[in-house]
Amino acid sequence: MLDGVLFFPVTPFAPDGTLDPRTLGTHVRAGVDAGAGAVFPACGTGEFHALSPREHTDVVRTAVESVDGAVPVFAGVGGPLPTAIELAGAARENGADGLLLLPPYLVNADQDGLVRYVREVAQAAGLPLIVYNRANARFSPRAAVEVAAIDRVVGFKDGVGDIETLARTVVAIRESLRERAKPFQFFNGLPTAEATVPAYRAIGVPLYSSAVFCFAPEISLAFHRAVTTGDEKRVDALLAGFFHPLVALRDKVPGYAVSLVKAGVRLRGLDVGPVRAPLSDPTREDLDELSALLERGLELVRNA
Template sequence: MDLHAVLTPPLSFPLTPFAEDDTVAADVLVAHVEQQVAAGTSAVFVACGTGEFSALGRDEYREVVTAAVKTVAGRVPVFAGVGGGPAAARECLADAVDCGADGVLLLPPYLVSSTPEGILRHIAYVVADSPLPVIVYQRANARLSPATALALLDLPQVVGLKDGLGDIEQMQRIVATVRTSGHPRAAGFAFLNGLPTAELTARAYRAIGVGSYSSAVHAFAPDLAHAFARALDEGDDALVDQLLAAFLLPLAELRDAVPGYAVSLVKAAARLEGLAVGPVRPPLVEPTEEHVRELARIIAAGRAVLAGRAAR
């Protein structure tokens, strides 16, 4: 698997739809994943943070991953979220293998804080004997140092590092340490920007050698996500700035208004777009009616930017 080709942004992180009876809405999930692939994403990351991994039971997790794999049908790679404590994460990884995933995204361990060396031991414990490529998600209580990030290259299953911390200086140290290490896997090791609304920091991460990023926007407005990515690739700074000012910065400001909106706003936006994804599960909270109206205005403002560009 050529990770650099696979991880061309914007990457899709689909939602997990729930029906009125609080079961996984499998038909909606299939339609949602199909839309994501048809829009042109290079990889699908299912049952991850935006997909409410922590809210899923084990049978539901298997249902979601299996449905995504069958829907994608080999057109792009499917990565499945894996997480929890070390033993639970190993079981989850085995489920991802059994369900046909092409790789996994290892989420931070549940609750426990540790040192970078402890996090490295956790990663090694979880991925031991994994037949799938693993991308490690650095965020919250899972923080690596440059030395421990370099040590990931000695774990053949680990193929990349996704950063959700947002410490640009520290991430620059990690990237430079890996790339100049002389390790035989250094050149092919992948780095991803995994911050919420990652488009906001895409320029800064690109400047330190991290060109790939996850896109929550792709889950509800793939047209806007791809327009931004193209503008970034083509050096169209005017369009990048217009989309930031009209759409992405207001979206991030609304996201920051309430803890958990990074997921529940995305689900509300998908509903605005006509996809019956249902509510978020607790402890996440639904956006207020006022915030949903503001969300609709922000999405419309983003599309107005694209319409204005097309008219010119």
């Protein structure tokens, strides 16, 4: 079972645009040393959409080697069914402990088709699998119960933000698995998840992915301590002073949920390169705002 702050590393690229495994290793080791509860390479923040199958495998291998057994490694897979199965197999062969299943490519499928997609990947992968509810892979409570019953499916991560439907889904899955006593976890997977952590915890979803951890683990961990110890005053201060303004900046441009994070890593001194097309790097004005926000967040942590 996973616990703590979940780390979704960015994928560094060299000046010539190629994958930079050495910098990725540095980035991952720093996150583990800072206190990550698990590492999720080649996922949304890691630009899964922009990686070739070979690069994906190199990213997963580098992450596994860099973690060196300290915490679990869950690799992102998804896209067309054969691609998802191929990437899952390569992740297994390179030592990943589990998988995060991203949506299938482009198509809007019916609920039975989505369940079949999950089942076929899970059966072929041979690893514990977390289903990502987002974009064109939105599971109804009924479909979510069906995927939760699949042997290797161990979690449900929400990136939609429909609290009412998710609350029904959480209860429905728990009830369906009660007699089996199957270990199963729920995750908040919204961008800048900290902004919605209090709401998600209220419906039984305590785990969340922290993109901020990539570039400001001090802020991410301070928030996690506050929210898990019930320090509401501290939670509110960090939300008002850092996370909510970051959400406002993130929402200015599509893709900033990834490119701002990568820019933040560069601001902290690790050159991870730019984002790949079709994403765009932040403007100078927005970089300046991010820098000011970062300093404000670190100041809040220092003055705790």
